Amino acid sequence: MTATTADPTTSESRTPRQVWQRVRGLLLAALVLVVAGVAFAAVRSGGQHGRLDPRSGDPYGSLAAAELLRDRGVSVDVVTTLDEAAGATGPDTTLLVTGPNMLTAHQQQRLHAATAGSTGRTVLIAPEGSSVARLVPGVRQEARGPVTARPPRCELPAARTAGTTDMGGVLYSTDAHEAIGCYPDDELASLLVLPGRGNGDTVLLGSPDILHNDRLDQQGNASLGLQLLGSRTHLVWYLPSLDDPSAAENGSGSRNTGDDRGAGGESEFIGLIPSGWLWGTLQLALAAVLAALWRARRFGPLVTERLPVAIRASESTEGRARLYRKADARDRASATLRSATRTRISPLLGVSPRDADSPAVLLPALTARLGNTGSELSSLLFGPAPTDDAALVLLTDQLDALEREVRTS
Numbered sequence: 001m002t003a004t005t006a007d008p009t010t011s012e013s014r015t016p017r018q019v020w021q022r023v024r025g026l027l028l029a030a031l032v033l034v035v036a037g038v039a040f041a042a043v044r045s046g047g048q049h050g051r052l053d054p055r056s057g058d059p060y061g062s063l064a065a066a067e068l069l070r071d072r073g074v075s076v077d078v079v080t081t082l083d084e085a086a087g088a089t090g091p092d093t094t095l096l097v098t099g100p101n102m103l104t105a106h107q108q109q110r111l112h113a114a115t116a117g118s119t120g121r122t123v124l125i126a127p128e129g130s131s132v133a134r135l136v137p138g139v140r141q142e143a144r145g146p147v148t149a150r151p152p153r154c155e156l157p158a159a160r161t162a163g164t165t166d167m168g169g170v171l172y173s174t175d176a177h178e179a180i181g182c183y184p185d186d187e188l189a190s191l192l193v194l195p196g197r198g199n200g201d202t203v204l205l206g207s208p209d210i211l212h213n214d215r216l217d218q219q220g221n222a223s224l225g226l227q228l229l230g231s232r233t234h235l236v237w238y239l240p241s242l243d244d245p246s247a248a249e250n251g252s253g254s255r256n257t258g259d260d261r262g263a264g265g266e267s268e269f270i271g272l273i274p275s276g277w278l279w280g281t282l283q284l285a286l287a288a289v290l291a292a293l294w295r296a297r298r299f300g301p302l303v304t305e306r307l308p309v310a311i312r313a314s315e316s317t318e319g320r321a322r323l324y325r326k327a328d329a330r331d332r333a334s335a336t337l338r339s340a341t342r343t344r345i346s347p348l349l350g351v352s353p354r355d356a357d358s359p360a361v362l363l364p365a366l367t368a369r370l371g372n373t374g375s376e377l378s379s380l381l382f383g384p385a386p387t388d389d390a391a392l393v394l395l396t397d398q399l400d401a402l403e404r405e406v407r408t409s
Contacts, residue, residue, distance in 0.1 A: 025290065025291075025293075025294035026291065026294060028290075029287050029290040029291060029294070030287075032286075032287075032290075033283055033286075033287055036283055037283070050239075051098075051208075052098040052099075052125065052208055052211060052212075052239070053078075053239060054066030054076055054078060054237050055078065056213075057213065058213070059212060059213055059214035060212050060213070060214070061212070061213050062211045062212065062213065063213060064213045064216045065211050065213075065216055065222075065225050065226070065229070066237070068216075068222065068226055069226060069229060069230050069235060072226070072230055073233065074229070074230045074232070074233060074234070074235050075233065075234050075235065076235045076237055077234070077235070077236050077237065078237045078239060079236055079237070079238050079239070080238075080239050080240070080241040080243075080244065081241065081244045081245070081246065082103070082107050082110060082111060082240075082244055082246040083246065084236075084238075085097070085111065085114075085236060085238040086110060086111065086114035086115075088234075088236040089114055089115055089118040089120055089122075089236075090118065090119075090120050090234075091118075091119040091120055091198070091199070091200070091232075092120065092232050092233050092234050093118075093120040093121075093232055093234045093235070093236055094120060094121040094122075094123060094228075094229055094230075094231060094232045094234070094235045094236070095115065095118075095120065095121070095122045095123070095236045095238060096123045096125070096229060096235060096236065096237050096238060097111070097122070097123065097124050097125065097238045097240070098125050098208070098237070098238065098239055098240070099125070099239070099240040100124050100125065100126075100127040100131050100135055100240075101126070101127060101128055101129075101131050102240040102242070103131070103240055103247075104247055105130075105134060106246075107240075107244075107246055107247060108131055108134040108135050109134055110246070111135060112134060112135050112136075112137075115202065116196070117197060118196065118197070118200050119196070119197050119198040119199055119200040120200055120232060121200065121201055121202075121203065121228075121231055121232060122200075122201075122202045122203070123202075123203045123205065123228060123229065124136070124202065124203070124204050124205070125205050125208045125211075126169050126170045126205060126206055126207060126208060127141075127170070127204065128141055128170055129141060132172070132204075136194065136202055136204065138174055138175060138176055138194075139172055139173070139174045139176075139179075139192065139194070139204065140172065140173050140174065141170055141171070141172060142171050142172065142173050142188050143171045143185075143186075143188060144169060144170055144171060145168040145169065145171050145185035145186075145188070145190065145206075146168050147166055147167065147168035147169055147207045147209050148166065148167075148168055149164050149165070149166055149219050150164065150165065150166075150167045150168065150183040150184075150185070150190070151163070151164050151183070152164075152165075152182045152183055153182065153183070153184055154180055154181060154182035154183075154184075154189075154191075155180065156180050156182050156191075156193060158223075158224060158227035158228060158231075159182040159183070159191065159224065161220075161223060161227065162220035162221075162223035162224035162227065163219075163220040163223075164219050164220055165183065165210055165219045165220045165221050165223075165224045166207070166209045166210055166215055166218060166219055166221055167182075167183035167190045167191060167206065167207060167209075167210070168183075168185060168190050168206060168207050169190060169205075169206035169207030169208075169209075170190070170204075170206040170207070171185055171186075171188035171189065171190055171206060172188065172189050172190075172192045172204055172206065173188055173189070174192065174194070176194060178194070178195050179192060179193065179194045179195075180192070180193045181193075183206075189206075190205075190206035190207065191203070191204070191205060191206065192204040203228055205228075209221070210222075210224055210225045211225050321333070325389075330385055330386050330387075330388075330389070330391075330392050331385035333392060334385045334386055334392060334395055335385070337395065337396060337399055338381055338382070338395075338399065339356075339357065341381065341399045341402065341403055342356040342357060342362060342381055343356050344403060345366070345402070345403055345406045346362060348406050348407065349362070349365040349366055349369055349406070350365060351365050359378060359381075359382050362381070363377055363378055363381070366381075366406070369406065369409055370405060370406070370409060377402075380395075380398055380399065380402060381402075
């Protein structure tokens with residue numbers, strides 16, 4: 001009868017406990033990511049959309065301003081395409097453009113053409129650079145200033161009623177005599193009103209802060225914002241979108257490559273990235289750090305391990321010699337031979353092992369023992385490397401002879 005034996009356990013076999021110890025860190029990291037994602041989704045849900053969005057209740061949203069306007073009988077409609085915004089202009093309409101710098105050059109030209117002949121009001125939030133020249137010809141961006149509490153210092157009724165407000169940001173100048181500049185910084189206006197056809201006008205706001213939820217109740221921000229946006233019975237709140245089909249067209253009817261986007265668009269690129277992507281990137285970075293810590297090498301005390309086979313010393317010596325020969329390393333081979341000889345003969349000469357490699361100590365003791373000249377012994381034990389294999393063999397024979405002579409003397 002033949003007995004059945006189980007396969008021996010090797011170092012490659014892992015027990016369930018070892019497997020669990022290896023994967024528990026990864027599972028914990030995955031669990032943290034899932035919990036963080038669910039919590040983030042719960043926090044971000046519930047009417048939060050983005051900056052200056054009238055549906056957003058977060059600090060930089062504008063839900064509070066939109067609700068106050070509705071309470072005063074102003075209808076508020078949100079649009080995200082240029083066609084909807086251009087088609088909504090009229091004498092009883094205020095068109096608010098929250099991100100004019102996001103528009104391409106062709107979109108800005110179309111928007112100007114649609115609003116130039118309108119008898120309604122157009123409010124542009126902080127247009128910059130070349131966007132200003134396209135949207136409001138004759139107006140120039142001169143500088144930027146800090147957003148802080150400023151007095152109106154102008155004759156605009158809405159500004160005089162609101163009084164001090166949080167203004168600043170983009171600063172404008174114009175040669176139009178009928179324009180009204182308010183809340184100046186070094187004689188440059190952060191609120192500029194340019195009359196248009198009939199009762200129509202165009203308003204440039206250098207900063208959107210007065211419309212943010214977290215600043216609406218400060219200074220005269222609410223008064224100024226409601227007067228600027230509530231002068232008509234209908235407010236069209238235009239939130240430019242990268243998904244707008246008109247963004248893919250230029251004046252010739254071909255698709256736009258994105259090179260004609262307003263100069264201010266590049267400076268606001270980070271602001272265009274949804275916050276969810278930023279948080280997702282942070283979570284992925286955290287997961288990468290946790291995985292690196294989990295997989296990192298943990299240096300501990302040395303552990304002895306029995307070799308699977310016993311190797312004879314002669315085989316190790318022969319293998320090392322073959323490596324030296326293959327590399328043509330006669331210098332390394334001769335240095336090893338000389339060092340081994342010096343180590344073996346130094347106790348016989350009464351020389352400490354730590355002084356075996358010192359010619360000043362070893363050679364006088366060897367000369368006194370054998371009576372040979374110091375130059376011959378120095379060349380033999382500390383000389384240059386052999387130039388060929390024959391010289392290396394000769395050196396080996398001479399070292400063996402020297403060691404035998406020391407032992408017998």
